[in-house]
Amino acid sequence: MTLTQKLINDGNDAVDEMLQGVLAAHGAHLRQAAPRAIVALHGPRAGKVALVIGGGSGHEPAFLGYVGRGLADAAAIGNVFASPPPQPIIDAALASHGGAGVLFMYGNYAGDVMNFDMAAEMLEMDGIEARTVLTTDDVASSPDRSKRRGVAGNVFIFKAAGAAADLDMTLDEVERIARHANARTYTMGVALSACSLPQTRHPNFDLPPGEMEIGMGIHGEPGIRRAALRPANAVVDEIMDRLLAEMQAARGDRVAVLVNGLGATPLMELYILNARIAERLAAEGLAVHLTLVGAYCTALEMAGASVTLMHLDDTLQLLIDHPCDCAMFRQG
């Protein structure tokens, strides 16, 4: 059996070695509060709500790349595609809380919910209030918004909440803004290849050449359907039709756009997608306030891309523009 080509050592060590490399590179931004809890050097402060994010590894720069002043205060790091257990979540919360409460934000997956909930219960025993806002931006994953997965839209949603916290809003306010940001963020993606876990180095699903999976999740979960791979513009059109229908924006409304690569798809392709996305938004009379293009939330070496629209209002626009300084993401 052919093993997927990877630059790794023992697959079981991949996550910890990655963290070692991250800390070696980003000692000016990050510190390791516990083996799997990464904290912003300049993020947490007394009286500020602590934003703790987290999830499985393999989505880099998510989640640890979004830890920094103005965005998340800490991240709990799981194994590849696996929620972190409660302990690193607790470690991250304890290392970052400033007496104003903790907000957990992460993608809506059964495993993450169980682990973060366990962590929240344990923190409560220590007198630390931890609230939770799940991200549910993947429109392809369910007709029911509350059941949807959280995918690349995380970047915008975390960004808005992190800015609110950095502006010293209360836990109530930060939570409300996080929910609001999530409710106005819509993502859909396509996969052009599978990815492989470092331990097995075996593609996690079969995708015959010439086909794509529409609505693929960022862990290789099957999406809405298989289809023949079509030209970029047709792919964008299918995605945009769906996102625009969900978003229900009026002419003149503003959006933030994220054209996200899933890991192996190069920038050239993402910008080609953006050319069409910009055309479609212009045709709808929507103003693009900000466009991010790149690998922001990946699935190891999966080929493919997702498009996220955040439907801005004055508050969200302000929060999206608020400066942040993370190891792998800067704004303002």
Next chain:
Amino acid sequence: MTLTQKLINDGNDAVDEMLQGVLAAHGAHLRQAAPRAIVALHGPRAGKVALVIGGGSGHEPAFLGYVGRGLADAAAIGNVFASPPPQPIIDAALASHGGAGVLFMYGNYAGDVMNFDMAAEMLEMDGIEARTVLTTDDVASSPDRSKRRGVAGNVFIFKAAGAAADLDMTLDEVERIARHANARTYTMGVALSACSLPQTRHPNFDLPPGEMEIGMGIHGEPGIRRAALRPANAVVDEIMDRLLAEMQAARGDRVAVLVNGLGATPLMELYILNARIAERLAAEGLAVHLTLVGAYCTALEMAGASVTLMHLDDTLQLLIDHPCDCAMFRQG
């Protein structure tokens, strides 16, 4: 024959559609002076040496992502893996020169040399002085430094020259610094898969599973040798042995490190490489002043990575730290 899976439209339109998408996303940083000449909105100014970079497409974020205040003033954009013709080079120079001369910087490839030299001749007729500094950082490509290819080290070398120009140094000084930066920058890479041109969507070379190409160029040019794919640490050791032998640094010297993904290799793997790189540098007694990790100079969707070391001195360190604000790269 299986076609490589790509999110593109007609392969012949890929570069121009990409530019359209870049301009749609980065209108606050970039403008299109001519179809294939991209200029920094806030870069060029009277009395400043204009730094014009360029080369084939398919290396994004190189080259256009490094156009911006404090780095390059303009870039000439070629077809995929093909030097731009003289016209866009001239367009880029004319749109960015500020009366203090133009410095062309690009990787040392026969095609680029011919096209940039033709452009320089034509500019001379218009009374504009254009000098040239070729980058030659790929230690694997030749024992003779002057014959070597320019690869990911471009990022550091351009950065140093762009900072010098932004500090209003003269053309002589900027040129001298550019040569100095190039002479102190060393890169070596490995490829784990081929890439495919958008027009043919056919892998540009055969790499059997389980093998890697050591010393691979960023256009899929064969490297030093084929070898069985080894664990990340062994790959890093081979690269570092070579780079350190070339660099001849003394204990206590400082370096800047770039761990560069070739397109399809995810951040997790790059950080795993960096963990070992940091260990090796520490063992040599070298201080790491800055580490960049990510896809900085790619070869379409090639899998693999390169490591660049810039051997800093006080001047280079200052220039590397000098702020820059490009569409795809920020510093300071």
Next chain:
Amino acid sequence: MLYQTCHLADLFEGFASLMARERDALCRMDGLIGDADHGIAMSQGMAAAHTAVAALGDVTLQDQFNAAAKGFLNAVGASSGPLYATAFLRAGKLAGPRTQMPLADTPQIIAAMAEGIAQRGKAVPGQKTMLDAFAPAAAALGAGSLRADIAAARSAAQAGAAATTDMIATIGRAALLGERSRGHPDPGAASAALLITAFCDQIERLAQSEDTP
């Protein structure tokens, strides 16, 4: 015949090697309706549980189960982590702070685990999860002798896991697939059936050795 801490330690050692062996098959199964990591979670989790239990000195059955729970959870996270951790905590509560328990009571460990999983996962049978192996096995208990119980639990677990193939997932990662989840077995049920089988086999062996002294 008594079920002693050495037996429980053996069980975890067996769980660890079983899950290591089945790792890639379980990952492939998870790849079809999930994220292809269930084999990794189970093998890492059971390896950690085994290591944690093996490291204990003179302890009770409950200590062992608690150590296994903590070891599994911290090594894994994911869905399996909280589910198995809770299952082991419940089993530990059942076994209690003693160094041995009557062999005849051991089948109730399955029932305790099933309850833990149902509670932690907020799941009911029929949703295409590991509970579809645990719940039928638990339900099969109490019919008669230890031997009969064990045999019934084992075949119920296996049948339950097999039956997940025809189910549509309504909870967990696979739930979003809807109709597309049908036709593939649930990996969590498959690993659960393997573990229950191994447990039943152990109890059966111990019961046999009692018969033939």
Next chain:
Amino acid sequence: MLYQTCHLADLFEGFASLMARERDALCRMDGLIGDADHGIAMSQGMAAAHTAVAALGDVTLQDQFNAAAKGFLNAVGASSGPLYATAFLRAGKLAGPRTQMPLADTPQIIAAMAEGIAQRGKAVPGQKTMLDAFAPAAAALGAGSLRADIAAARSAAQAGAAATTDMIATIGRAALLGERSRGHPDPGAASAALLITAFCDQIERLAQSEDTP
């Protein structure tokens, strides 16, 4: 018999369709010792040259060559762009500002192109480049009749291109390969041999139609 602007326009049309046809084969060849794009450069370049020439009104042969040079160069860049652009400019100088030239003089177009390439590329024969098709073809000229010249140039170009297989590249992208460049033909020489052959075939046909009026 005269070589007229309509003939040159035809030639460029032929070059364009020939390179389109050979695109993928040339890319594969370039993949072995270069960057796999030579077929794309040649097909785009010749398509642009053809388009530029076809768009001209009442012009001279030199105008046509100059337009082809500019069209090719601007569409392509790369190594092939400056090399063929210079070759066409030299050919245009040879043909001069006239609407026709004697058929007997046309073989010198090959020589002019060879000079242009050598000068622009700072290359000499034997370095495993397109010059290894052009230079032998040019050297084969002047032996005797037009027909003999054309036949000799064509086979010299083809033999020259074939001979690149055994050469080690010492200039251009492949030069860095050293010994590893041996054993593969040079794509630039291969495309050059195809173009020279097409040109020779055209001249031969025109010469024939002169014989059989």
